[in-house]
Amino acid sequence: MSIARLAIVGGTGPQGRGLALRFAMAGLAVVVGSRERTKGQGVADAMRAKHPGLDVRGDENAAAIADVDVVVLAIAPEGLDATLASLRDGLAGRLVIDVVVPLAFRDGLAEHAPPAGAASAGELVQATLARSRVVGGFKTIPASQLLAVDRPLDGDVLVCSDDAEARTEVAALVARIPSLRAVDAGPMRNARAIEGITALLVNLNRAHRGAHTSIRILGLG
């Protein structure tokens, strides 16, 4: 399958905007989804104003996913259940990339805070969207890096899914973004460790001045 059109549900937050930008720069037609159509359009308009020539438009979430090859879920963790319920039918049979990382902050430290009923957001998304092909990805790439287009990206995208073919498709999509490498991270159960990494990276960013951390896997052979 060749991926040409991509929608981002919850595309107006930093992670969603960063991914929209990088995918559009990679030549994809991108739809920025939002609960409010005008908000998605506003983000898309601002992006085109700053980066002329990008194929980006905005729409309401349900409309955004209607006519694309892949849907990225960049929903805030607290809205996950409601958004998944409302989009479940529309996403049936579709390739879905979950980038959600649920974090809690205690005493100034981030920690992974899995949603009720699952050990990770990724596992919850796959369980809820049982008829979709769900792939976890981009969870350890910080929004600050995605949005800083004057600097090259740096890091590995850990791609996990219970559907091996879907992992391969998403890895090929990742490879279209310069400097990012996809690492096949196996079944969705690995999402719990991957989301934990994000908590660690957030804490490193707070403790190390000027840090925008990501990770690289060494020794893959």
Next chain:
Amino acid sequence: MSIARLAIVGGTGPQGRGLALRFAMAGLAVVVGSRERTKGQGVADAMRAKHPGLDVRGDENAAAIADVDVVVLAIAPEGLDATLASLRDGLAGRLVIDVVVPLAFRDGLAEHAPPAGAASAGELVQATLARSRVVGGFKTIPASQLLAVDRPLDGDVLVCSDDAEARTEVAALVARIPSLRAVDAGPMRNARAIEGITALLVNLNRAHRGAHTSIRILGLG
């Protein structure tokens, strides 16, 4: 404090042997501790036979820790409670490096399996050894890398502790091992994410032929 002498409690397993080897190669006097004195001595003898000139000897765990500057805990997770209880008084006031990662395997996948009463082995060790200065470290460096002395090590050692000065001391110790970099990973609560990384790396090693993975933190600024 200058660290010259180091003991490894539970030093006869792969992680313990690998660390003993690398620390001894870095010029430290190393004591390989074991529940049985002769077993520790056997490992030390074999190491010296293979690498003449290393300052390595073996002893029973309680004796091994008596006269050293730093103690590495490389205990199997299932023996953690008993060993900590037996060494608690002897380790009071001492610098202790916890390298334990409790994993469970389900359907062929490793997952982080924190001990009862704690979110990570590191947090349990610090809570149990309340009078010691406990630092988590080396949890993402695989034993297979440590033992393969013909190849340079590769990866970051994530150093976490609630004692910032102890983190600095352990980072300086890490820096004595060629090719390893210490990353200050903040308080011990980050051990839960770090131990989760090990589960992920174990799964990557199983899925990617010939892989001996570790991680590097990018973007520290």
